[in-house]
Amino acid sequence: MSAKKIAIYGAGSIGTITGAYLSQAYGKDHVTLIDAWQENVDTLNEKGAHIIGATDLTVPVHAVTPNDVDGQYDVILLHTKQGFNGTVLPAIKKILSPDGTLISLQNGVPERNILKIFDAKNVIAGSVEFGGTGHGPGVSELTTEFDAFKKSAFQIGEIDGKLTDRIEMIQEILSNVGGTTISDNLMGTKWTKLLINASFSGLSAAANTTYGGILASDVGIKSALHIINEALTAGHADQIRFAPMNGVDFNQLFSLKGADFTQKQIDYLREIMKPWASLKASMLQDLEHHRKTEINEINGLIVETAKEHQLTTPYNDLIVEIVTEAQDTDTLPNFDETMIRFSKLLTNKPILS
Numbered sequence: 001m002s003a004k005k006i007a008i009y010g011a012g013s014i015g016t017i018t019g020a021y022l023s024q025a026y027g028k029d030h031v032t033l034i035d036a037w038q039e040n041v042d043t044l045n046e047k048g049a050h051i052i053g054a055t056d057l058t059v060p061v062h063a064v065t066p067n068d069v070d071g072q073y074d075v076i077l078l079h080t081k082q083g084f085n086g087t088v089l090p091a092i093k094k095i096l097s098p099d100g101t102l103i104s105l106q107n108g109v110p111e112r113n114i115l116k117i118f119d120a121k122n123v124i125a126g127s128v129e130f131g132g133t134g135h136g137p138g139v140s141e142l143t144t145e146f147d148a149f150k151k152s153a154f155q156i157g158e159i160d161g162k163l164t165d166r167i168e169m170i171q172e173i174l175s176n177v178g179g180t181t182i183s184d185n186l187m188g189t190k191w192t193k194l195l196i197n198a199s200f201s202g203l204s205a206a207a208n209t210t211y212g213g214i215l216a217s218d219v220g221i222k223s224a225l226h227i228i229n230e231a232l233t234a235g236h237a238d239q240i241r242f243a244p245m246n247g248v249d250f251n252q253l254f255s256l257k258g259a260d261f262t263q264k265q266i267d268y269l270r271e272i273m274k275p276w277a278s279l280k281a282s283m284l285q286d287l288e289h290h291r292k293t294e295i296n297e298i299n300g301l302i303v304e305t306a307k308e309h310q311l312t313t314p315y316n317d318l319i320v321e322i323v324t325e326a327q328d329t330d331t332l333p334n335f336d337e338t339m340i341r342f343s344k345l346l347t348n349k350p351i352l353s
């Protein structure tokens with residue numbers, strides 16, 4: 001396998017971590033990090049990729065800007081944001097070898113659009129299950145606890161869910177980064193990641209805090225459960241079978257069964273999310289750096305899907321409202337104000353024991 005040429009398209013907080021581990025495993029002659037930010041590319045080449053947080057690791061890497069890409073790649077990991085797909089996908093098409101594989105790892109569910117540009121035989125997809133926070137050029141903080149990262153970093157699958165030699169080969173490659181499981185239910189995988197993004201990343205962005213800040217707040221954790229439940233309801237209406245993530249069946253454990261969520265559901269959600277407490281949503285990092293967020297592709301997708309089935313989504317609506325407001329006014333949301341707005345939605349919803 002080491003003869004394969006691998007590219008990481010998008011060396012942001014997640015791409016830098018992935019690129020560091022793959023370069024460590026296969027050598028920088030076989031792995032290229034592609035990123036549009038010249039200063040990031042220069043620093044990566046001069047100083048290596050520096051991973052801090054749950055580990056401390058510096059790995060020599062080879063990085064280029066999209067304009068300087070030379071040659072074709074057998075495997076390309078797609079780590080840019082969906083908002084750039086209009087330019088990124090045609091650029092990737094030119095550098096993916098005819099038998100190559102593009103791994104769609106973006107948040108949301110971009111695969112239908114990706115398949116308009118790429119032949120299905122060249123595409124697999126999956127979800128990223130670890131967090132990263134950028135700390136300037138070349139430096140990324142691994143925000144998932146190290147054991148959880150090594151256990152569960154990616155879930156990948158063929159579009160048709162088949163177990164193929166190719167998907168096993170990609171699993172082997174990604175296992176150099178962290179735990180990688182194969183899913184036979186790709187849409188279920190993408191939607192389970194979507195519900196984590198909508199709830200914890202949505203609230204992290206809307207309340208200007210980490211996942212831990214949401215877990216520690218009663219309003220935060222209860223709102224997270226409502227967001228998850230809205231995503232489950234919209235997904236079910238759209239025939240989605242939610243895949244377990246890191247062994248946890250969100251559908252089974254966290255859907256609303258009675259008048260309200262039970263204390264057991266609250267405690268369990270707090271417990272299983274602990275290894276991700278230091279995560280800062282990429283949408284919050286976008287707001288901090290004056291970039292457009294993925295709000296429409298994350299909470300917005302749940303709202304839209306629900307609407308198609310005449311369902312309402314007050315909790316996801318509020319996330320969209322707050323994050324869009326912050327994005328449009330180039331400001332950061334305020335934790336207390338956001339919690340007040342969510343507590344109004346939660347009023348009259350007692351927690352059953």
Ligand SMILES: CC(C)(CO)C(=O)C(=O)O
Nearest residue numbers: 130131132201281282283
């Ligand atoms: C889970 C996490 C933090 C990993 O990048 C994420 O997907 C996001 O916030 O966008």
